[in-house]
Structure formats: structure tokens, C-alpha cells
Amino acid sequence: MTIDPRLSADARTLPLPENGLFLTDVWDGLGANPKTLSAKYFYDAAGSALFEKITVLPEYYPTRTELRILDERGPEIAEHLPEGAALVEFGSGSTVKLRRLLRHLPGLSAYVPVDVSGEFLHEQAEVLKADFPDLPIEPVAADFTRPFALPPSLSGRPLAGFFPGSTIGNFEPAEAVRLLDGFGRILGEGATLIVGVDLVKERDVLEAAYDDAAGVTAAFNLNLLHRINRELHGDIDPGSFAHRAVFNEAQSRIEMHLVSRAAQTIHVAGRAFAFAEGESIHTENSCKYTIASFRALAARAGWSALDAWTDSEGLFSVHALRRAG
Numbered sequence: 001m002t003i004d005p006r007l008s009a010d011a012r013t014l015p016l017p018e019n020g021l022f023l024t025d026v027w028d029g030l031g032a033n034p035k036t037l038s039a040k041y042f043y044d045a046a047g048s049a050l051f052e053k054i055t056v057l058p059e060y061y062p063t064r065t066e067l068r069i070l071d072e073r074g075p076e077i078a079e080h081l082p083e084g085a086a087l088v089e090f091g092s093g094s095t096v097k098l099r100r101l102l103r104h105l106p107g108l109s110a111y112v113p114v115d116v117s118g119e120f121l122h123e124q125a126e127v128l129k130a131d132f133p134d135l136p137i138e139p140v141a142a143d144f145t146r147p148f149a150l151p152p153s154l155s156g157r158p159l160a161g162f163f164p165g166s167t168i169g170n171f172e173p174a175e176a177v178r179l180l181d182g183f184g185r186i187l188g189e190g191a192t193l194i195v196g197v198d199l200v201k202e203r204d205v206l207e208a209a210y211d212d213a214a215g216v217t218a219a220f221n222l223n224l225l226h227r228i229n230r231e232l233h234g235d236i237d238p239g240s241f242a243h244r245a246v247f248n249e250a251q252s253r254i255e256m257h258l259v260s261r262a263a264q265t266i267h268v269a270g271r272a273f274a275f276a277e278g279e280s281i282h283t284e285n286s287c288k289y290t291i292a293s294f295r296a297l298a299a300r301a302g303w304s305a306l307d308a309w310t311d312s313e314g315l316f317s318v319h320a321l322r323r324a325g
């Protein structure tokens with residue numbers, strides 16, 4: 001994913017990406033060599049629903065492992081959040097992780113889920129409000145790589161950030177530094193950020209997690225093509241592309257691609273894009289870290305390490321970071 005360089009705390013603009021931006025990003029990405037599309041476009045309502053199915057697949061260890069860490073270490077994690085804090089979650093999805101933390105955060109003054117998948121965000125916020133009627137919940141539909149405003153009602157409250165799921169891994173390291181620095185500007189000096197980060201492990205485990213036997217991850221990847229057809233007048237035959245997930249060890253990342261099964265030309269809103277047989281669209285990176293390599297990256301973005309927790313098998317990590325002055 002790419003980060004808009006204008007990301008800053010005091011920006012007051014730009015809610016959801018308009019279709020115009022989706023279109024120009026798709027045109028730019030398919031016109032590039034190699035072809036690429038931003039992973040943030042996976043998440044329309046159908047993509048968010050498919051991601052939820054991924055999270056319970058036997059091969060997809062990150063969600064259940066992070067949930068276990070949050071369950072077991074919740075009290076220690078909570079100690080790093082100031083009393084009366086408003087918690088801003090970046091890429092909140094189904095809010096399942098927040099639910100696990102909430103029982104350890106009785107003093108939370110507000111919860112602000114931020115997500116680019118607007119319809120899903122609002123549905124999930126309504127369900128959460130029904131379950132936690134005393135907690136002020138203020139959803140913000142926004143692309144967090146671009147400038148966005150927090151609700152004015154938060155002003156004066158201490159802010160803390162929550163960024164679970166290893167969504168940070170979907171950004172290449174230089175982009176991840178810019179994103180974490182942007183979160184620091186939004187949350188302010190001295191703020192705490194709790195981040196979930198997937199750890200480097202054997203190729204077989206990683207590749208199975210991104211190419212499951214039931215084909216759900218393939219459907220998630222291919223949904224991007226369906227979305228282009230739905231929203232941008234595309235004429236793509238999704239069946240003419242194959243899902244591929246491969247661990248790029250040198251870059252310590254899983255790469256997802258959509259590989260053209262044949263030489264073909266597709267059209268998006270009237271513009272033509274030619275594919276050779278076997279040519280791919282690079283749709284996602286999912287970078288994997290060690291505790292030390294993630295701490296080094298966070299330090300480059302102005303965050304110092306407070307603590308980190310992992311599961312007994314060393315599959316996944318949760319970090320508490322503090323924004324330096």
C-alpha cells in the first residue's frame with residue numbers, strides 16, 4: 001500500500017476514497033510494470049466478509065494466536081493505557097480484538113474504530129453499541145493512509161492507539177514507518193500504541209496461511225477483480241486469473257498475486273490493459289518481522305518499545321509502544 005505524504009494530525013479532509021481515486025489508482029497500477037493494485041481495495045463489504053472467513057480458517061494462525069495473547073496478557077497490556085483514554089483503532093474490521101481488550105479497560109472513555117470499509121464499519125459499530133451501551137463509540141470511515149479528522153468530542157482526552165491484526169505488515173517498511181509516524185502525530189506525544197505484528201516463520205506455514213485448502217483467500221484476492229467490474233465498469237473474467245501466494249524470504253514478506261492464465265486484454269472504464277500469459281498483478285505484501293526488527297522499524301517512526309508479548313510457539317507478537325517527545 002502507498003501512503004499519502006500529506007498524512008498529518010491536523011488535516012481536516014478526505015473521508016473514504018472516492019471512486020475517482022479508486023479508478024486512477026487502478027489505471028496507474030495496471031499501467032505500471034510490474035502491475036500492482038493496492039491491498040486497501042480488497043475491503044468493500046464483500047471483501048470484509050471474506051476476510052472474516054479467513055480469520056477462522058485452520059491455516060490462518062494470526063487471528064486466533066493474537067486473540068490468545070490479548071486474552072492472556074490483557075491485564076499487562078491495559079497497564080500501558082492511561083485512565084480515561086479514548087482508544088483509536090486503525091483498521092478495526094469486526095472489532096473482535098477490541099472486545100477481548102475491553103474487559104481489561106474499565107476506564108476507557110471512548111472507542112473510535114477507523115476503517116476504509118465504511119458499510120462494514122458502521123454495521124459493526126451498531127452491534128458493538130448494542131453490546132456496550134455505556135461506551136461512547138464514534139466510528140470514522142476513512143483511509144488511514146490519508147489525512148482524516150478524529151471526532152471533535154475527543155479533544156482534551158488522552159488518546160491511545162490500537163492497530164491489531166498485523167495490518168502494519170501490509171505496508172512495505174518505508175511505508176510502515178510513514179504510517180506509524182502519522183499515527184504518532186494523530187495520537188500525540190507520550191501516547192501509547194498497541195500493535196499486533198506477525199512473526200517470521202517457516203515457509204510452509206506462511207504459504208498455507210495465504211493459500212488455504214478451502215480457497216477462501218483465493219476468493220478474497222479475486223474479489224478485487226469483481227470489485228473493479230462492479231464499480232469501475234471492468235470487463236475482467238476473474239476465472240482467467242489464478243491466486244498465488246509466495247514467501248519472498250529476501251524481503252521477509254508473503255506476496256499475493258493474481259496471475260493471468262492466458263494472454264489477454266482487459267478493460268477498465270474504457271482503458272485497455274494487455275497481459276502476457278503468466279503475467280501477474282501484485283495485490284498484497286504481508287511483511288513478517290522479528291521482535292527486534294519490528295522495534296527497529298517503530299523506532300524509525302518515533303516510537304520506543306515499552307513491552308512485547310508473544311505466544312508459546314512464537315507465531316505472533318503484540319507490542320506496546322510509546323510516542324517519543
Ligand code: SAH
Pocket residue numbers: 039040043048051055063090091092093094095097114115116117142143144145164165166167
Ligand atoms: N483489526 C482487524 C481487521 C484486520 S483486516 C483484525 O485484527 O482482525 C484489515 C482491516 O484494515 C480491514 O478492516 C480493512 O478494511 C482495514 N484497512 C485496510 N487498509 C486500510 C486503510 N488504508 N485505511 C483504513 N482501513 C484500512
Ligand code: AVI
Pocket residue numbers: 054062165166167168169170209210217220284285286
Ligand atoms: C489484514 N492483513 C493483516 C491480512 C494479512 O494477513 O496480511 C490480510 C490477508 N491477506 C490474505 N489473508 C489475509
